Amino acid sequence: MNARMNITLWLMAVCSLLLSGCASVEPWVKPYERAHLADPIMNFQRNPVSSSYMTHVYQAREGARGAEGGHGGGCGCN
Amino acid sequence: MQKADTVVAVVATSTMKLCLLLLCLLCGALPTYAGVLPDDRADALYHSYDGGGVEITGPSVLVLKKIGQNVALSGNYYVDSISSASIDVVTTASKYSEDRTEVSAGADYMHGDSIMSVSYTNSDEDDYQSDTASFGVSMDMFGNMTTVSLGYARSWDTVENNNDPTFSKDVDRQNYKVGLSQVLTKDMIMELNYELITDEGYLNNPYRSARYVDPTSPIGYSYEPEVYPNTRTSNAVAVRSMYYLPYRAATYAEYRFFDDSWNITAHNIEIGYVHPLPSGWVLEGRYRYYTQNAADFYSDLFPRQDSQNFLARDKELSEFTSNTIGFTISYDFVQNGWYAIDRGSINFAYDHIMFDYDDFRDLRDKNAPVGKEPLYDFSADVAQIFVSIWF
Numbered sequence: 001m002n003a004r005m006n007i008t009l010w011l012m013a014v015c016s017l018l019l020s021g022c023a024s025v026e027p028w029v030k031p032y033e034r035a036h037l038a039d040p041i042m043n044f045q046r047n048p049v050s051s052s053y054m055t056h057v058y059q060a061r062e063g064a065r066g067a068e069g070g071h072g073g074g075c076g077c078n
Numbered sequence: 079m080q081k082a083d084t085v086v087a088v089v090a091t092s093t094m095k096l097c098l099l100l101l102c103l104l105c106g107a108l109p110t111y112a113g114v115l116p117d118d119r120a121d122a123l124y125h126s127y128d129g130g131g132v133e134i135t136g137p138s139v140l141v142l143k144k145i146g147q148n149v150a151l152s153g154n155y156y157v158d159s160i161s162s163a164s165i166d167v168v169t170t171a172s173k174y175s176e177d178r179t180e181v182s183a184g185a186d187y188m189h190g191d192s193i194m195s196v197s198y199t200n201s202d203e204d205d206y207q208s209d210t211a212s213f214g215v216s217m218d219m220f221g222n223m224t225t226v227s228l229g230y231a232r233s234w235d236t237v238e239n240n241n242d243p244t245f246s247k248d249v250d251r252q253n254y255k256v257g258l259s260q261v262l263t264k265d266m267i268m269e270l271n272y273e274l275i276t277d278e279g280y281l282n283n284p285y286r287s288a289r290y291v292d293p294t295s296p297i298g299y300s301y302e303p304e305v306y307p308n309t310r311t312s313n314a315v316a317v318r319s320m321y322y323l324p325y326r327a328a329t330y331a332e333y334r335f336f337d338d339s340w341n342i343t344a345h346n347i348e349i350g351y352v353h354p355l356p357s358g359w360v361l362e363g364r365y366r367y368y369t370q371n372a373a374d375f376y377s378d379l380f381p382r383q384d385s386q387n388f389l390a391r392d393k394e395l396s397e398f399t400s401n402t403i404g405f406t407i408s409y410d411f412v413q414n415g416w417y418a419i420d421r422g423s424i425n426f427a428y429d430h431i432m433f434d435y436d437d438f439r440d441l442r443d444k445n446a447p448v449g450k451e452p453l454y455d456f457s458a459d460v461a462q463i464f465v466s467i468w469f
Contacts, residue, residue: 027221033264036322041352041360044269044320044330047406049121049140049154050427050462057127057460061433063370063394064336064344066273066314069257 044069113193113218113225115150115186118143121466129431129458131163136177138464148188152197156180165454166393169441170287170301178203192217195229205238205284214255222261229255239284247280265322272315282306288389289441290380291448298448299379305389306375312338328352336370342395344370358410364429366402378437379449393454397436404429404460412467420468427462 029037036042045051055068120141127134136157144150158178167173184197194215201208212231219226231253239245254274261267287301318332329351336344350364373395375388405428412422432455439451446452 027223027261029223029261029264031221034261036265037261037267039322039326039328041326041328041354042267042320042322044267044318046352047121047425047427047464047466049123049138049466050406050425050464052140052154053123053125053138053156053462054429054460057429057431058368061394062344062368062400063338063340063342063373064312064314064334064346064368066253066275066312066336067255067271067316067334069269069271069316069318 113188113191113216115144115148115188115193116142117468119466119468121464123462123464126461127458129460130165130433130456131168132458133161134158150186150188152182152184152186154180154182156182165440165442165456166286171285176204178206191219205240206235207238208233208235210234210251212253216257224261225257225259227255227257227259229253229257231255235279237280237284242284245284247284249277249279249281251275251277262319266319268317268319270315270317272313275310275312275314277310279308281308281310282390283392286390286392288380288391289378290383290385292383297444300383302383302389304391305387307340307388310339312336312342326354340373340375340395342370342373344368358413358423360406360408360410360423362406362408364402364404366404367399368402369399370397372397372437376437378439391438393435393438396438398433398438399436400431400433402429402431418469422465422467425462425464425466427460427464429460431458431460433457 040046059065121139123138123140125134125136125138136159138154138156140152140154142150142152156179158180159175160178161173161175163173178201180199180201182197182199184195186193186195192215195213197210197212199208199210199212201210210231210233212229214227214229216225216227218224231251233249233251233253235249235251237245237247237249252275256272258270259267260269282304284303286304288304289299289301291298292300314334314336316332316334318330320328320330322328330349332346332348334344334346336342346366346368348364348366350362352360352362354360373390375386376390376392376395378391378396380386380389406425407427408423408425410421410423412419416422434455435453438454439449440454441451443451
């Protein structure tokens with residue numbers, strides 16, 4: 001029952017994501033004001049292969065894991 | 079312990095359900111705009127880790143290529159070549175070498191306002207195999223000011239023991255992720271990520287041992303195999319932001335909170351500064367602080383053999399802090415296109431990590447009284463050199 005409930009919630013969330021798009025909210029940062037945000041130095045994942053590697057370095061040596069953002073994930077590090 | 083596990087698991091599941099419901103309600107009311115697939119790029123990296131008697135080197139190659147307007151494919155090949163004479167190995171086992179190879183393939187599909195992603199990863203080493211399948215969806219909304227993402231991954235691991243060919247145990251892992259990326263001002267962006275991970279199966283390392291007081295031993299203590307619970311549920315939430323300074327440079331900060339059903343609580347913060355120089359050079363400096371307390375069933379020295387149901391002396395489960403200071407130097411060797419290459423950079427990154435353990439003792443000191451050995455600490459040098467090209 002719990003598993004079915006989880007699947008239903010996930011499907012609802014995904015469907016909501018896919019179907020949303022009816023309302024209109026005015027962005028407070030206009031597209032022409034985003035030159036700074038578009039600069040490559042403002043990218044959290046500027047070097048994805050390097051970020052992924054450092055995530056692995058920390059994950060293998062720390063108790064904490066998850067919410068690293070971007071890439072990262074499984075390590076067969078026993 | 080089992081009761082505590084159950085309570086934490088129920089709380090974690092409830093939290094996840096609440097997040098999903100909030101997301102459903104949120105998304106029903108928000109407008110959406112087309113997503114953007116990542117740029118075509120290729121990265122070739124060589125990494126080196128040297129610390130605590132462990133040396134790990136190897137390559138990592140990542141290729142990401144769009145096929146048409148709506149599909150992007152990616153592939154990653156990664157190797158760890160490990161030579162280990164760590165403190166655990168020196169005190170309870172013998173030096174070993176092994177390779178771990180990880181291969182991943184993924185695809186992104188952009189449909190209108192959303193990007194759907196699937197990926198598959200296989201990790202293989204002598205005594206540990208892991209397969210992971212993942213699915214994700216992300217969507218831009220509020221005129222591309224907000225990106226919401228959901229992710230799910232499932233892993234199937236097999237743990238083996240090189241000293242016992244009949245030993246084979248399974249681990250199942252599930253990851254649930256929710257992310258929010260938000261443009262706050264024309265100079266500032268913020269990300270919020272939450273991830274719940276559940277493990278079930280054989281979660282300890284078959285080679286590691288716990289230490290207990292043994293008056294019959296000439297050295298005053300003996301070892302017994304570690305025993306971990308068969309389940310673990312963890313929650314991590316991270317917030318990170320990036321700010322464009324009044325001149326062309328950026329600064330960033332991150333905080334992550336972690337807790338799990340083994341009662342490990344951890345915090346880490348990271349701050350960094352990115353400074354482009356004329357002629358295509360980019361310098362980055364960073365500092366990271368990490369701290370955690372010990373798992374419920376961790377002890378450096380148990381009072382007697384079989385003193386409790388679960389036993390661990392794995393230093394990754396002990397109370398410790400670490401400090402990392404690092405930098406990256408990048409040089410754009412192609413800035414305005416060269417044949418099929420739009421842009422290219424060569425990069426060198428170096429991080430120095432210092433680990434200080436509060437309850438893990440250095441047993442190489444044979445003269446100290448049992449349980450009074452000096453606390454263990456070590457530092458590691460992590461270097462990466464990599465080339466990135468965009469085409």
